[in-house]
Amino acid sequence: MQTRQLGNLEIRASAIGLGCMGMSEFYGATDDAQSHATLARALELGINFFDSADTYGFGHNETLIGQFLKDGGPARRAQVVISTKFGIVRQPGQYERRIDNTPAYVQSACEASLKRLGVDTIDLYYCHRRNPNVPVEDMVGAMAQLVRAGKIKAIGLSEVSPATLRKAHAVHPVAAVQSEYSLWSREPETNMLVTCADLGVTFVAYSPLGRAFLTGALDTSGLAAGDFRKNLPRFNGAAEVANQAMVDGLSRFGAARGMSNAQVALSWLLCKHTHVVPIPGTRRINYLEENAAAASFELSATELAELDALFPPDAIEGGRYPEAGMVGIERDH
Ligand SMILES: NC(=O)c1ccc[n+]([C@@H]2O[C@H](COP(=O)([O-])OP(=O)(O)OC[C@H]3O[C@@H](n4cnc5c(N)ncnc54)[C@H](OP(=O)(O)O)[C@@H]3O)[C@@H](O)[C@H]2O)c1
Secondary structure (H helix, E strand, C coil), X not given: CCEEECCCCCCEEECCCEECHHHCCCCCCCCHHHXXXXXXXXXXXXXXXXXCCXXXXXXXXXXXXXHHHHXXXXXXXXXXXXXXXXXXXXXXXXXXXXXXCCHHHHHHHHHHHHHHHCCCCEEEEEECCCCCXXXXXXXXXXXXXXXXXXXXXXXXXECCCHHHHHHHHHHCCCCEEEEXXXXXXXXXXXXXXXXXXHHCCEEEEECCCHHHHHHCCCCHHHCCCCCHHHHCHHHCHHHHHHHHHHHHHHHHHHHCCCCCHHHXXXXXXXXXXXXXXXXXXXXXXXXXXXXXXXXHCCCCHHHHHHHHHHCCHHHCCCCCCCHHHHCCCCCCC
């Protein structure tokens, strides 16, 4: 697996990371033993960039990764680039959230994540969502203190605007911005991707497979009770039908090249930008292996343009989150 540099740091992450969120909640039943096997296979494939957050499973996700690291000893810890996030505060059983960016919270959330992960330092620590009532300078100042204390190595921001990124970067170098970016979520193309390139910030693309919708393998009528995708406007009703027509075009594009939809979706990100790292999520070894293989495909400029045209941003129907999920998401301007 090729690697990509995180920001201007010495840290190199696999060009395709692993989103671990689904190992704890949101996409149906989870199985810790299966998740550990998937994490182990990821390392064998050279995928070392694991993405977590304190809110995933209310700490379960970090504890799961912590146990995996512990089982492998110091050598395994040294292999993994651990990224996690703070800022979304939820109560079990509820999706509605409070966003906390206060310096005191940054400090206590980091201590709690370090404990669950069982590590001395987090490689990349993100603010998950912004609370505009706390000046970004104050929040990043608190994160910079964590860097100085050796508790984290690098600072990241998730779903921020380019203006927030610039303000934060002036306080302390930001290594990565993580936002939703895929064939059907193209907002970062307006300004954020170019801002990241300008500042030397890595762009980490989350939900790069459109939460499985782009793979063409998702049967939305068969989603388990409680699957988060049941609440997402673009997975439902007329929006789903309209969006499916674009995915059908993606399936034809992939079939003509011997690529799965997931491989095309990931290759599109990697070939289009040298500073983007997608973090597809999966609980399964077979999907993981398929996704890892995407790093070895090359798409030409003509093919990239063809894919761009298959998913005109204005043609995507339905929002990417329900209203409660938009709290703390800044627009791309
Ligand atoms: N910063 C943020 O606010 C934020 C928000 C959302 C997500 N994230 C991060 O980004 C990561 C990735 O995003 P995501 O998990 O939401 O969405 P995603 O990567 O677009 O899609 C994950 C879904 O696709 C399925 N899948 C994976 N590979 C597949 C393949 N080759 N063929 C068919 N289906 C496949 C997975 O199934 P299985 O689970 O059954 O394997 C899962 O249901 C998350 O795990 C999380 O770490 C961050």
